[in-house]
């Protein structure tokens with residue numbers, strides 16, 4: 089079936105987010121572009137991932153219209169589809185409210201690159217606050233991600249990764265959270281010293297080529 093493989097992959101990484109504590113309950117969402125199609129598979133709204141079968145996952149167009157499936161797509165679908173429209177090189181998106189990345193989003197603070205390999209997705213900029221689920225939030229995130237950021241936070245909300253593969257977007261969500269936690273504790277210890285700028289640039293180059301994860 090056309091969408092089956094992508095549905096299986098999205099469900100696999102959504103469950104991994106749950107198991108590894110990146111997502112609590114249903115507070116997050118995971119999606120992937122269907123290869124060669126103008127279509128995206130996304131987690132449904134408000135249903136625990138570990139109770140789903142792959143065929144339950146909604147398939148939507150790049151403009152968030154339902155193509156297949158009986159369940160309501162995630163309320164953050166407009167944010168996911170806006171990223172896929174703006175970034176042809178993005179094929180996987182993971183959004184979570186993981187603790188330390190969210191703390192930085194509340195502080196409106198960029199998460200700096202602290203140490204490799206968790207810094208592969210840093211620096212992580214912060215998108216200005218907009219109401220969750222709104223077109224304005226979608227615009228804010230697309231603008232903040234720009235042409236080459238692989239991750240950003242959303243002020244007072246959480247983090248989002250947008251990568252060439254869903255596997256990388258999942259790994260990115262882990263890395264951003266780990267980097268944010270290290271940054272938080274060094275900040276608490278009194279001085280937050282990031283990596284030198286040339287090291288950050290080299291790590292970004294490697295991450296963009298898919299080498300870092």
Ligand SMILES: [Zn+2]
Pocket residue numbers: 115116164183184185220245246
């Ligand atoms: Zn959210």
